[in-house]
Amino acid sequence: MRILITNDDGIHAPGLEVCETIARELSDDVWIVAPESDQSGVSHSLSLNDPLRLREVAPKHFAVKGTPTDCVIMGVRHIMADNPPDLVLSGVNRGQNVAEDVTYSGTIAGAMEGTTLGVPSFALSQGYGLETRQNPHWDTALRHGPDVIRKVLKEGIPPGVLLNVNFPDCPPDAVQGVASTMQGKRDQDLLRIDPRHDGRGNPYYWLTFARKERPRPRDGTDLSAIVNKRISVTALRLDLTDEPFMTRLSALFT
Numbered sequence: 001m002r003i004l005i006t007n008d009d010g011i012h013a014p015g016l017e018v019c020e021t022i023a024r025e026l027s028d029d030v031w032i033v034a035p036e037s038d039q040s041g042v043s044h045s046l047s048l049n050d051p052l053r054l055r056e057v058a059p060k061h062f063a064v065k066g067t068p069t070d071c072v073i074m075g076v077r078h079i080m081a082d083n084p085p086d087l088v089l090s091g092v093n094r095g096q097n098v099a100e101d102v103t104y105s106g107t108i109a110g111a112m113e114g115t116t117l118g119v120p121s122f123a124l125s126q127g128y129g130l131e132t133r134q135n136p137h138w139d140t141a142l143r144h145g146p147d148v149i150r151k152v153l154k155e156g157i158p159p160g161v162l163l164n165v166n167f168p169d170c171p172p173d174a175v176q177g178v179a180s181t182m183q184g185k186r187d188q189d190l191l192r193i194d195p196r197h198d199g200r201g202n203p204y205y206w207l208t209f210a211r212k213e214r215p216r217p218r219d220g221t222d223l224s225a226i227v228n229k230r231i232s233v234t235a236l237r238l239d240l241t242d243e244p245f246m247t248r249l250s251a252l253f254t
């Protein structure tokens with residue numbers, strides 16, 4: 001099995017090394033094509049107005065001055081064009097990608113692009129908390145990641161579907177199992193704008209989250225699984241069509 005790895009934290013991120021270690025539990029044919037710099041939050045964006053600069057960091061390790069989406073396209077359509085990958089792994093992200101994160105995340109986008117190009121793809125993220133922000137429990141992703149991937153691949157992934165896997169903020173032995181989950185929903189009232197001024201008095205702004213007690217997440221969601229120290233595995237579809245409302249619209253416009 002030939003594996004292509006990307007991420008959104010950049011070519012030097014510790015989670016990328018974790019992802020490579022996971023991949024080598026599955027295969028010895030592993031290639032890395034990752035962004036030259038941190039691309040967190042760029043979602044599924046393409047570099048259409050700037051050239052893509054490619055740099056070989058080490059054998060089978062490449063850095064691209066571009067987004068995670070650019071990296072996957074570069075890997076599949078250029079670097080590995082003569083022998084494309086059988087699997088794309090995106091991550092391991094530093095921090096969970098759950099609920100609305102999936103619409104912002106470059107990690108998810110890397111797996112989306114792999115799926116778009118017809119390659120089975122996983123997005124892998126390691127959650128952290130206030131005490132583990134600087135040193136997430138990477139060992140949790142290392143211990144449990146290969147088995148989760150093997151089981152899903154054995155079952156088979158439908159076309160147009162990618163897997164979003166989130167590891168909880170706890171040591172490997174504290175994990176309470178694996179849960180097949182749906183995408184959760186956060187309280188968006190938590191999202192805030194923090195206005196500030198620079199040394200010249202000019203205004204600038206940071207996106208922040210309000211510090212208040214968060215409601216208990218709905219059972220069966222990725223948010224709930226992470227809170228309960230379970231590995232969340234969510235099947236996401238590229239097709240965003242809402243079929244029930246599409247049916248209503250069809251009646252409306254006929």
